[in-house]
Amino acid sequence: MVANGAGDPVKGPQSSCSPLGVDNINPKVTNAQYAVRGEIVIRAKELEDKLHNGEKLPFDKILYCNIGNPQQLGQHPVTFYRQVLALCDYPELLENEQAKAIFPPDVIARAKKYLAAIPGGTGAYSDSRGAMVLRKDIAKGIEERDGYPCDPDNLFLTDGASQGVHAMMRMLLRDENDAILTPIPQYPLYSATLTMYGGMLLPYYLHEETGWSLDINELRSQTYKARSEGKNVRALVVINPGNPTGQILSYENQVDVVKFCKEEGIVLLADEVYQANIYRPDKTFTSFKKVLCDLKETEVTVASMMSISKGFYGECGRRGGYTELVNVNSDVQAEFYKLASINLCSNLNGQICMALVMNPPKEGEPSFELYSQERTELLASLKRRAVKLHKTLSSLQGVTCTEPEGALYAMPHIRLPQGAIEAAKKIGKAADFFYCMQLLEETGIVTVPGSGFKQEEGTYHFRTTFLVPEKETDEVAERLTKFHNSFLAKYGE
Numbered sequence: 001m002v003a004n005g006a007g008d009p010v011k012g013p014q015s016s017c018s019p020l021g022v023d024n025i026n027p028k029v030t031n032a033q034y035a036v037r038g039e040i041v042i043r044a045k046e047l048e049d050k051l052h053n054g055e056k057l058p059f060d061k062i063l064y065c066n067i068g069n070p071q072q073l074g075q076h077p078v079t080f081y082r083q084v085l086a087l088c089d090y091p092e093l094l095e096n097e098q099a100k101a102i103f104p105p106d107v108i109a110r111a112k113k114y115l116a117a118i119p120g121g122t123g124a125y126s127d128s129r130g131a132m133v134l135r136k137d138i139a140k141g142i143e144e145r146d147g148y149p150c151d152p153d154n155l156f157l158t159d160g161a162s163q164g165v166h167a168m169m170r171m172l173l174r175d176e177n178d179a180i181l182t183p184i185p186q187y188p189l190y191s192a193t194l195t196m197y198g199g200m201l202l203p204y205y206l207h208e209e210t211g212w213s214l215d216i217n218e219l220r221s222q223t224y225k226a227r228s229e230g231k232n233v234r235a236l237v238v239i240n241p242g243n244p245t246g247q248i249l250s251y252e253n254q255v256d257v258v259k260f261c262k263e264e265g266i267v268l269l270a271d272e273v274y275q276a277n278i279y280r281p282d283k284t285f286t287s288f289k290k291v292l293c294d295l296k297e298t299e300v301t302v303a304s305m306m307s308i309s310k311g312f313y314g315e316c317g318r319r320g321g322y323t324e325l326v327n328v329n330s331d332v333q334a335e336f337y338k339l340a341s342i343n344l345c346s347n348l349n350g351q352i353c354m355a356l357v358m359n360p361p362k363e364g365e366p367s368f369e370l371y372s373q374e375r376t377e378l379l380a381s382l383k384r385r386a387v388k389l390h391k392t393l394s395s396l397q398g399v400t401c402t403e404p405e406g407a408l409y410a411m412p413h414i415r416l417p418q419g420a421i422e423a424a425k426k427i428g429k430a431a432d433f434f435y436c437m438q439l440l441e442e443t444g445i446v447t448v449p450g451s452g453f454k455q456e457e458g459t460y461h462f463r464t465t466f467l468v469p470e471k472e473t474d475e476v477a478e479r480l481t482k483f484h485n486s487f488l489a490k491y492g493e
């Protein structure tokens with residue numbers, strides 16, 4: 001029983017909290033936005049239900065081009081991963097003579113290695129940082145990628161890279177004066193978590209005219225401006241390859257980024273989930289971990305985030321990823337460990353799949369040939385689709401599109417007629433949102449308006465994936481072109 005100041009028992013509701021209303025839940029939650037699965041996707045689900053109920057629409061299916069979810073659009077999973085996971089989830093198969101005819105010997109050996117080192121297998125909690133046997137395999141993969149040592153105890157296995165970003169934001173943001181340098185356009189996980197954890201998004205604009213390049217001077221000017229306004233610039237987010245913009249940073253640019261972080265005492269959040277999605281033959285992916293080691297840099301703290309959701313693996317639903325902490329002292333490591341412990345551990349299938357991604361079959365092993373063939377074909381197909389989509393988008397009147405160098409997206413710049421801008425304003429929507437909603441209603445193609453990623457004032461974009469199966473790309477190109485031309489005709493050139 002609650003008592004008031006005079007000690008009298010106070011009965012009845014103390015605050016109108018039940019039934020719960022949107023006006024009395026945490027405003028940091030109601031203010032957070034995540035356009036990748038926002039209003040347009042919700043409308044798409046409504047239209048999909050109509051189709052399922054036999055209603056006639058101008059299209060016969062919804063094409064979800066809003067999200068980098070390859071297997072939703074038919075991409076085949078990598079056989080090696082699924083075979084090892086199947087044995088780990090049903091160990092009885094390891095004793096089954098028939099199974100031995102199905103699963104290659106290196107798959108059986110890998111499953112046995114993991115199960116022998118993970119007490120209780122995939123059904124038990126593991127160490128909150130992730131099972132050591134898996135962290136060791138991931139560390140081995142990182143060492144082979146970068147050519148430098150990786151301590152498994154610097155690795156925290158997460159339910160997707162998203163969970164790693166949440167953890168970093170929780171650790172870094174103390175109050176609303178704490179600011180995080182965030183690329184614009186940005187992947188809205190960052191703006192959403194900054195809102196949720198009460199920090200300030202400090203924008204730095206990528207330069208579209210030079211291929212969405214990252215300008216160090218822009219970082220510096222934004223940092224000094226924020227500090228002059230009393231803000232504490234805590235960290236810099238770099239997404240490389242970029243989402244939604246698809247650019248790949250040059251090595252020199254990365255060196256300048258690390259030097260900037262050192263000079264300004266800023267933590268580097270290196271989001272590298274698209275590191276396997278490289279389409280430009282003249283460009284390669286270099287991890288910020290490698291750049292840091294090349295520079296023999298021991299002061300700049302870097303948190304590198306990786307995922308099993310992208311690349312050629314596309315195991316989005318399995319929720320796997322890691323955060324590697326570099327140049328973080330043992331006291332802070334302990335705080336990260338405690339934070340991970342509150343969630344107990346990430347799911348074991350995601351952990352195992354992360355280890356398989358980072359430590360795949362090696363040449364000469366029974367599974368290598370099929371694995372290598374699937375990897376090569378999946379990446380080649382993604383590149384072909386990127387080139388084709390870029391060509392389609394660039395052919396549209398009033399549209400320019402920077403060639404996607406990496407990742408899974410194209411981000412065309414659309415010049416919208418004043419009639420469309422006015423029509424959007426009338427319903428209180430951004431003009432590119434209006435365009436994307438009309439595109440959905442007339443073609444079933446789901447995209448994300450540039451306003452959902454933030455963009456330079458007065459410009460309009462939308463983001464689409466290039467994940468539609470190759471046999472459907474011509475039809476999508478036709479639908480998109482027809483819609484675009486009719487939209488321009490309707491709202492004025």
Ligand SMILES: Cc1ncc(COP(=O)(O)O)c(CN[C@@H]2CONC2=O)c1O
Nearest residue numbers: 067068160161162187243273307309321
């Ligand atoms: C840059 C970036 N970082 C992190 C994540 C989170 O990945 P996890 O699945 O590992 O949590 C994504 C997901 N990409 C979103 C999801 O699909 N389309 C997108 O733009 C991403 O694009």
